[in-house]
Amino acid sequence: MFRRVPPLLLLIPLALVSACGGSGTDTAPRAAVTGLSPSSSATASPPEEPSAPSALRLLDSAPAGERALSGQVLLSPDRTSITLDLVGLQSAATYMAHVHEQTCADGVGGPHLKLDPAGSSKPPNEIHFMLHTAAGETKAAATETRTQPLPDRARSAVVHDAAGTKIACADLPSPS
Ligand SMILES: [Cu+2]
Helix, strand or coil, rough: CCCCHHHHHHHHHHHHHHHHHCCCCCCCCCCCCCCCCHHHHCCCCCCCCCCCCCEECCCCCCCCCCCCCEEEECCCCCCCEEEEEEEECCCCCCCEEEECCCCCCCCCHEEEEEEECCCCCCCCEEEEEEECCCCCCCCEEEEEEEECCCCCCCEEEEEEEECEEEEEEEEECCCC
């Protein structure tokens, strides 16, 4: 016979986990802890930690007018949503960014990540971001969300200026 765990005991750890959020991205559904399956200790995965933001690093290829750019890339704990948060942009300008499949140190990100490697080089099979600044503004943010977690092959996010020149790169956190 299974031993019943009082519901209150199950709620306490969840409350502790949600109390230490605060990044604004800690909204992914968490796997329920059942405690009822005799084999749960063999199959349970560790609780998901919110991914730390990755800092964008300016690239040597960034043109003179773009060298104030900085910012960060945030991946949701369930790896389905990725947010770029940029400051120091030119005003009234357009930028592009993509998820790439190599690290920043490896060919500055290499090619774009394709979710289906044999599929299209357009969204949604690739993850593209369009960022615009209005006149007088120097910040922009964009989020892309997919139904499936980002695959392990997703290694970096690269920001380009409107001409396509790579200006900044951030390595993405590896899946745990
Ligand atoms: Cu790119």
